[in-house]
Amino acid sequence: MTIRKISVGLLVGFVTLVACTKQLEQVKDVFPGFGVPSNFGTPVYPVNGPNKVTEAGFILGRTLFYEGKLSRDNTISCGSCHIQSAAFTHHGHDLSHGIDDLLGRRNAPSIANAAWYQHFFWDGGVFNLDLLSLAPIQNPVEMDETMPNIVRKLRTTPKYPSMFSSAFGDTSITGTRVLQALSQFMLMCISSNSKYDSVMRKEPGVQFTPQEQAGYQIYKNKCSTCHTEPLLTNNQFANNGLPLGINPDEGRYEVTLNAADKYKFKVPTLRNLQYTAPYMHDGRLLTLHAVLNHYQTGMVNTGTVHPQFFSNGQLVGIPLTPTEREQLLAFLNTLNDKVLVTNKLLAEQ
Amino acid sequence: MKRILLIGLIALTVASCKKNNDDVLSNELAPISVEFDNVVGDQNLLLNSGVYTNANGQQFSVTTCNYFVSNFVLTKTDGTIYTVPQDSSYFLVRENLPATRFATMKVPQGDYAQVQFIIGVDSLRSTMDISRRTGVLDPSGGMDGMYWTWNSGYIFLKLEGTSPAAPADANGNRRFRFHIGGFGGYSSATINNIKQVTLSLTNRGIAKVRTNRNANVHLFANIAQVMNGATNVNLSTNATTMFNAFSTQVANNYQNMFTHDHTEN
Numbered sequence: 011m012t013i014r015k016i017s018v019g020l021l022v023g024f025v026t027l028v029a030c031t032k033q034l035e036q037v038k039d040v041f042p043g044f045g046v047p048s049n050f051g052t053p054v055y056p057v058n059g060p061n062k063v064t065e066a067g068f069i070l071g072r073t074l075f076y077e078g079k080l081s082r083d084n085t086i087s088c089g090s091c092h093i094q095s096a097a098f099t100h101h102g103h104d105l106s107h108g109i110d111d112l113l114g115r116r117n118a119p120s121i122a123n124a125a126w127y128q129h130f131f132w133d134g135g136v137f138n139l140d141l142l143s144l145a146p147i148q149n150p151v152e153m154d155e156t157m158p159n160i161v162r163k164l165r166t167t168p169k170y171p172s173m174f175s176s177a178f179g180d181t182s183i184t185g186t187r188v189l190q191a192l193s194q195f196m197l198m199c200i201s202s203n204s205k206y207d208s209v210m211r212k213e214p215g216v217q218f219t220p221q222e223q224a225g226y227q228i229y230k231n232k233c234s235t236c237h238t239e240p241l242l243t244n245n246q247f248a249n250n251g252l253p254l255g256i257n258p259d260e261g262r263y264e265v266t267l268n269a270a271d272k273y274k275f276k277v278p279t280l281r282n283l284q285y286t287a288p289y290m291h292d293g294r295l296l297t298l299h300a301v302l303n304h305y306q307t308g309m310v311n312t313g314t315v316h317p318q319f320f321s322n323g324q325l326v327g328i329p330l331t332p333t334e335r336e337q338l339l340a341f342l343n344t345l346n347d348k349v350l351v352t353n354k355l356l357a358e359q
Numbered sequence: 360m361k362r363i364l365l366i367g368l369i370a371l372t373v374a375s376c377k378k379n380n381d382d383v384l385s386n387e388l389a390p391i392s393v394e395f396d397n398v399v400g401d402q403n404l405l406l407n408s409g410v411y412t413n414a415n416g417q418q419f420s421v422t423t424c425n426y427f428v429s430n431f432v433l434t435k436t437d438g439t440i441y442t443v444p445q446d447s448s449y450f451l452v453r454e455n456l457p458a459t460r461f462a463t464m465k466v467p468q469g470d471y472a473q474v475q476f477i478i479g480v481d482s483l484r485s486t487m488d489i490s491r492r493t494g495v496l497d498p499s500g501g502m503d504g505m506y507w508t509w510n511s512g513y514i515f516l517k518l519e520g521t522s523p524a525a526p527a528d529a530n531g532n533r534r535f536r537f538h539i540g541g542f543g544g545y546s547s548a549t550i551n552n553i554k555q556v557t558l559s560l561t562n563r564g565i566a567k568v569r570t571n572r573n574a575n576v577h578l579f580a581n582i583a584q585v586m587n588g589a590t591n592v593n594l595s596t597n598a599t600t601m602f603n604a605f606s607t608q609v610a611n612n613y614q615n616m617f618t619h620d621h622t623e624n
Contacts, residue, residue, distance in 0.1 A: 060490045128546065135510040137545040140489045144498055144508040157499040185499025186489050266508050266549045267604055 041065040044106045044125070047202035049210045049240050051124040055139050055197060059338065063197050066176035071174065071195030073187060076358040079163045080152035081109055088192070089358060091118045095351050097282035098122055098199060106292030108152035115259065117293035119278065120286060121352055122201040126241055132275045132291040134247060135265045140203070143192045157185035164188070201281050201357055203349035206341075210240065225341025226336075233338075235318050236277045240267075242345060247274040248316045251309030251325065257292045273312050284346040298342065301330075302335055307322050383617065384468040391571040391574050393431070394577045395476060396620070397424055404441050404582055406454055414587040417524035417594045418534065424454040424582060425503055426516040426525045427479050427495070434473035437563060441466050446525065451495035451502055452580075461575075471566040474576055479515030480541040507540060509536045510602060514540040515552060516613060525598035535598040537585060539606050539613075550602075552610040556617050564622035575623040581616045588612030603605045 044063040047052065057063065078084045091106045092098040098121045101104045105119035105158075116132050131135040136145055145151040149159070162168045164183050171181035178187050207214040218226060229237075242333075247262040254273065262271040267316040275291045291294045295304060305328035311318060319327050330338065350356075397404040399411045404421060412418055428450050431443040444465045450462040462476075484496065493500065498506045505514045518537040525533040540617075543551035558578070560566060566574040586592040590608040592600070599608050 056488070131509070133510075134546075136488075136508075137486070138512050141498060141508070141511050144506075148508050186493075186497060189489060189499055260548075264602075266544060268545045268547065268549065268603070271547070306619055311547045 025349035040111045041068070044197055047200065047207065047211075047240075049207055050126065050202060050244045051240070052106040053197075054128045055125045055193070057125065058195065061140065061193055063194045064177065066173070067178070067191055068198055070173045070177040071191035071193070072356070072359070073169075074192055075195045079167065080147055080155060080160055082159075083109060084163075085109065086153050088143070091146075091152070091163055092121050094353075094356055095352055097201065097283065097285040097288045097347070099287065101287065104288050106152070107148075108149070109154045114149070114151050115257075116291050117288065119276075120282065121196045122199045122282065122347075123279065124199065125201040126197045126245075129276060133262050133265045136274050140189050140195060141191045142196075143189055158187070160188060161185055195356075199350070199358055201347040204281065204347040205344040207240075209344070209345075216342060219340070221337050221340040222342075222344050225337035225339070228330070228334050229341050231328075233280070236316065237280045242280040243277045246277055247271065248277050249273045249275075249312060249314040250305075251311065251315045251319060251327070252290060252294070252304070253308070253310045254312055256294060259292065261291065272314050274314060280342060281345045282347055282350065283342055285351055298339060302330065302338070306330060373519075384569070387570055388465040389468045389568045390573045391433070391466050391471070391566055391568050392463045392573060392575045393476070395428065395460045395462065395580050395617075396458070396577060397452075397454050397580045397582055398579065399583045404454060407545055411461065411583065413583060413594065414591040415524075415593050417522055419524075419586075419594065421454075421518065421520040421521050423503075423517055423519040424451050426580075427505065427513060428452060428462055428476050429484075430477045431462065431464060431481055432475040432504055433471045434475070436470045438474045439469070445484070447594060449484070449494070449496055451505060453503060466568055468568050468570060471568060471574075472561050473557065473559050474566075474619075475555065475557045478556060478610075479540070479552060480513040480542065481553060482551075485512055485542040486545055497500040505540075507602065511545070512540050514538045514544055515610075516540075516585070518582065522594045522598070524594040530616065533598075535594050536601070537596075537606075537609055538601040539610050541602060541606065547548065549570075550604065550607055552607060554610055554614040556614065558617060558619045560619055560622060563619045564624070566622050567608040567624040572624070577620050577623060579618050579620050581618070584616035585609060585613045 025136050031228050044057055059115070074080065076087050077089045080087060091100040091108065093101060098221045100118040104117060105113045108114065119132065124139050128137065130139065130142045131145065136142050144157070147155050147157065161183055170183060174183050174187060175181045177191055205216065209218055236244055236246070236248055260272050262274040263269070283298060287296060295301050307327070309315065309325055309327045311325045315325065319325055402409065402411065404424065405426070407420060407422055410420055412574065429448055430445065431448050433441050443466065446612065447464060447583055451459060453459045479497065479619060484492065489498065496501050505517060509516060516537065516539045520535055521533055522535050523533060525535045527533050539551040539552055541550035566576050568574050588613055592609065597605060600609055
């Protein structure tokens with residue numbers, strides 16, 4: 011055979027291979043990777059740092075997120091209390107309940123848009139997404155397990171060594187890698203496809219109705235100091251005047267030991283309220299009407315209430331006329347993101 | 360043949376030169392260990408079985424005694440300062456694992472007259488990416504729960520035990536627990552219990568660090584000084600001291616618990 015013949019043969023083979031790959035890609039869903047929505051800012055998480063999101067890392071993270079072996083008796087996964095259809099919260103539960111049906115003392119927060127958060131949990135005690143998963147895993151009333159035990163269990167589960175190898179380059183299973191993979195999954199849980207987002211991105215054919223637009227103005231005047239766009243939270247801590255009688259949880263104070271932080275909690279996002287009832291750090295308010303009633307007539311001055319709620323030294327909350335209430339609720343309804351709660355990529359496979 | 364002889368002669372000369380100049384040491388790194396020998400007053404610490412008395416006259420026994428020591432800086436007799444590379448400068452002393460009482464590192468050859476370290480983990484490392492926190496610093500590793508998962512940060516010192524003075528819990532056990540940490544806070548300032556310790560080796564024996572042997576600086580850690588000092592801890596009212604303001608007084612006590620006993624050169 012001449013060199014030319016070999017070359018031609020190789021070329022034909024190469025072209026065939028390329029064609030085959032193309033066909034495969036068409037069959038398979040293409041992994042989108044981590045992307046910043048155009049109406050969002052720069053993520054807090056170092057997305058180009060040591061734990062960059064890859065398809066294999068994300069798939070491993072998703073498998074671990076729905077893995078019961080992360081709990082002591084293998085029954086509770088992350089997804090047990092962070093349910094996709096509830097925008098990754100524990101819908102219908104005021105306080106999250108974990109292993110042996112034990113109750114926690116706070117409502118399970120959503121993991122969506124975690125890439126843009128610098129604190130996690132209601133008191134902000136965890137300041138890095140990679141450290142977040144340790145808290146529920148080791149909490150005796152949530153998953154009650156230790157990382158060394160989880161690593162032992164995963165090492166003896168046949169599917170995992172190859173999944174870790176695809177994600178991290180070798181079959182070694184370590185606690186750090188478990189945490190990093192879980193971060194990769196959570197980084198991909200982005201809520202940026204509500205009607206509000208489409209309006210902000212000026213997508214063709216999408217507009218607020220006059221009622222939603224009026225509600226948006228009310229929101230901008232009365233809510234946006236704390237529930238700041240585009241995440242609909244400023245990521246800070248505030249006391250919104252909840253009465254202490256039911257639950258004297260001191261919130262952020264437990265982390266800072268600063269008296270000025272007593273009864274302050276992380277400002278939750280206003281996204282996906284339709285899917286995430288009940289509301290507040292202890293889930294005490296079951297409906298959005300109850301929430302608005304609290305701001306209109308239910309607030310109590312417990313000493314560290316946010317200045318926004320005062321007028322001439324008087325605690326006035328958020329006064330709203332019945333019409334304004336309806337307009338505000340109409341706007342809040344545009345913040346629900348159906349894509350997040352139905353995206354198959356984020357579901358248990 | 361002549362050439363071989365000549366080379367041999369040069370080699371011999373070089374070798375003998377080295378031997379003669381023992382006091383002029385190369386900067387080659389050599390081993391040194393700092394030994395953390397836990398005692399209670401003038402008794403050795405015995406987990407579970409030892410019974411001791413604090414300054415308030417309260418009896419106690421110890422079941423767990425762990426603490427981090429890190430960021431070692433050694434000073435030579437001529438004043439030269441050597442900072443141990445940070446990645447190799449974190450140690451977790453655990454009384455139940457005898458091998459962990461040695462903080463082993465490598466420093467340039469020389470005679471050392473001072474050892475400095477911190478009790479705990481510095482704030483920079485406490486907030487680093489988890490890929491930079493390996494070994495005893497791995498929050499997902501087996502470091503005996505020396506980490507608060509709910510309030511991201513290392514527990515610098517953990518002393519647990521029993522005392523007839525401590526209040527009975529639901530199961531009737533009279534336990535005390537000191538979990539002391541706090542690196543100053545990540546985004547909001549809070550308690551900082553990082554403590555620096557500086558010990559002179561001049562009186563009890565300087566460390567002669569050489570490549571051909573291992574110098575061991577033998578320290579005593581008097582665990583009684585967790586409870587005794589500027590604030591004598593009362594086990595009936597402060598049996599559980601974790602992340603709270605009182606913990607700073609406990610840290611101020613134990614900051615002074617280390618003494619240099621002798622050096623094995």
